[in-house]
Amino acid sequence: MLIQRKPKLTYADVTPKELYFNRRKFLKAMGIAGAAAFAGKNLLDIVSPPGGVHAGAKFTNLIKSPFSTTEKTNSFEDVTHYNNFYEFGIDKDAPAKNAQKFRTSPWTVSVEGEVKTKRKFTMDEVLKLAPLEERIYRHRCVEGWSIVVPWVGFSFNVLAKLVEPTPKAQFVAFESDWDLGQMPNAKPALAGIEFPYVEGLRMDEAMHPLTLLSVGMYGDSLPNQDGAPVRMVIPWKYGFKSIKSIVKIKFVAKEPPTTWNLANSHEYGFYSNVNPNVDHPRWSQAKERRLGEIYRRNTLMFNGYQDQVASLYTGMDLKKYY
Amino acid sequence: MPSLLANKWTKVPVFLFCLAPLGVLVWCALTANLGANPVEFIQHATGDWTLRFLVFTLSITPLRKLLKLPDLIRFRRMLGLFAFFYACLHFLTYLGPDQSFDLSAIWRDVAKRPFITVGFTAFVLLIPLAITSTAGWIRRLGGRRWQMLHRAIYISAICGVIHYYWLVKSAVLRPLTYAAIVAVLLLWRLGDWLIRRGRTMATAAKTQRASASG
Numbered sequence: 399m400l401i402q403r404k405p406k407l408t409y410a411d412v413t414p415k416e417l418y419f420n421r422r423k424f425l426k427a428m429g430i431a432g433a434a435a436f437a438g439k440n441l442l443d444i445v446s447p448p449g450g451v452h453a454g455a456k457f458t459n460l461i462k463s464p465f466s467t468t469e470k471t472n473s474f475e476d477v478t479h480y481n482n483f484y485e486f487g488i489d490k491d492a493p494a495k496n497a498q499k500f501r502t503s504p505w506t507v508s509v510e511g512e513v514k515t516k517r518k519f520t521m522d523e524v525l526k527l528a529p530l531e532e533r534i535y536r537h538r539c540v541e542g543w544s545i546v547v548p549w550v551g552f553s554f555n556v557l558a559k560l561v562e563p564t565p566k567a568q569f570v571a572f573e574s575d576w577d578l579g580q581m582p583n584a585k586p587a588l589a590g591i592e593f594p595y596v597e598g599l600r601m602d603e604a605m606h607p608l609t610l611l612s613v614g615m616y617g618d619s620l621p622n623q624d625g626a627p628v629r630m631v632i633p634w635k636y637g638f639k640s641i642k643s644i645v646k647i648k649f650v651a652k653e654p655p656t657t658w659n660l661a662n663s664h665e666y667g668f669y670s671n672v673n674p675n676v677d678h679p680r681w682s683q684a685k686e687r688r689l690g691e692i693y694r695r696n697t698l699m700f701n702g703y704q705d706q707v708a709s710l711y712t713g714m715d716l717k718k719y720y
Numbered sequence: 721m722p723s724l725l726a727n728k729w730t731k732v733p734v735f736l737f738c739l740a741p742l743g744v745l746v747w748c749a750l751t752a753n754l755g756a757n758p759v760e761f762i763q764h765a766t767g768d769w770t771l772r773f774l775v776f777t778l779s780i781t782p783l784r785k786l787l788k789l790p791d792l793i794r795f796r797r798m799l800g801l802f803a804f805f806y807a808c809l810h811f812l813t814y815l816g817p818d819q820s821f822d823l824s825a826i827w828r829d830v831a832k833r834p835f836i837t838v839g840f841t842a843f844v845l846l847i848p849l850a851i852t853s854t855a856g857w858i859r860r861l862g863g864r865r866w867q868m869l870h871r872a873i874y875i876s877a878i879c880g881v882i883h884y885y886w887l888v889k890s891a892v893l894r895p896l897t898y899a900a901i902v903a904v905l906l907l908w909r910l911g912d913w914l915i916r917r918g919r920t921m922a923t924a925a926k927t928q929r930a931s932a933s934g
Binding site: 472475476477479480488490491541543588589590591661662680681682687689690692693694 | 755756759760817829834887892893
């Protein structure tokens with residue numbers, strides 16, 4: 399008997415990103431070629447602008463992480479065209495449209511606060527802090543949808559250990575870039591939240607090996623709309639904890655303010671661990687819709703990372719500390 | 721304009737216009753243009769159009785009085801029924817993809833979550849209105865009672881707006897826009913009613929005075 403196995407497709411089998419980006423560039427160039435010729439500009443500059451629109455060569459030799467899930471990853475197209483990044487608009491497809499011209503180079507991340515060595519890292523330095531890993535994580539939004547993303551990065555604790563936090567450091571505060579010139583939508587009146595976007599973790603959460611400092615996804619640099627050039631990924635917490643486009647990391651003694659908690663403390667707590675048993679005041683968190691699926695699936699405790707992280711919260715009332 | 725409104729064929733393009741949002745959705749579905757979360761896309765689109773058709777329906781009375789176009793009334797039932805039609809589609813996305821047709825889970829959800837409770841109320845209130853929308857039912861109920869019953873659309877519209885307001889995370893601008901429009905449409909009715917009542921009372925007082933002096 400002949401048993402035919404379905405070929406196992408991975409995201410690598412999808413049309414390579416450069417190909418379709420090039421196709422778009424090509425189509426765009428077709429449209430402006432006439433105008434450019436008229437203006438006497440070099441066509442090549444438009445087809446392949448200096449500096450590169452899609453910066454970042456593909457990462458090679460990524461280490462496969464044991465933390466990766468074997469679940470099917472979502473398509474690059476879905477992940478990059480359906481997300482929240484309020485600095486670039488409140489609709490799910492707004493970041494993909496409005497973040498295209500966001501400048502992510504040069505970029506520095508300032509590390510300050512209760513550390514022995516305060517430091518400013520350039521992106522080149524960040525990229526060389528540790529061998530880059532590929533980590534395929536489940537990602538659960540507080541709104542009730544989820545995705546599976548192959549991130550690129552390394553444990554945040556690598557950076558933390560390097561700057562040597564003092565015993566006073568009990569929490570880590572993060573801050574996103576806020577540049578109204580590049581982010582005209584990043585106003586409280588439009589977005590309903592304050593800027594710059596701030597987030598925070600307890601020290602033990604930040605030092606947990608699952609907590610990822612991410613510099614890429616799908617084997618490439620982070621697309622602008624997904625938090626380029628460097629962001630956090632905390633897979634057992636709701637997505638809004640995974641702060642994007644980080645410019646400042648501060649080690650502090652007290653629990654730092656967090657954006658969604660400031661906007662609505664009744665609905666969004668500091669911890670915001672994925673928890674199917676603790677509902678959002680307005681909707682249930684028991685289920686989620688994985689992008690690409692019709693029916694909703696059960697949400698897992700700590701988003702399925704219970705074995706790794708449950709011990710961080712032993713003895714804590716997770717209903718009280720939501 | 722008035723003759724166009726009175727023409728029996730005018731209902732055809734209006735009907736097609738009302739069907740257009742569904743057409744767009746079907747077209748997007750066939751061409752795989754519903755985005756990364758098609759269920760949510762359909763859910764939001766049908767919810768939006770329910771609210772819009774409720775607003776259209778509620779606009780008829782003020783418009784026909786302000787613009788002195790009594791024939792506009794011919795389109796009210798169709799617009800109202802389309803509000804109900806899109807509400808049904810909206811409810812189906814909740815019944816199926818969201819709740820997997822689990823009636824007990826739905827019942828718990830309706831009872832527990834205010835945002836679902838008001839949305840469900842808005843939907844349920846439209847059911848008797850759709851059923852009694854025929855000429856036969858107007859006759860059976862009598863104009864006055866029929867009108868009383870159909871004022872339930874006011875509550876349905878208010879519940880619909882609250883449902884939307886409670887759904888969004890922080891960007892309340894869009895639900896507030898609907899709230900403002902519905903408020904204007906309902907306040908106009910209140911004003912209209914007060915003015916008419918004032919007139920009736922004035923007339924009544926005049927008649928009384930006339931009879932007393934006579």
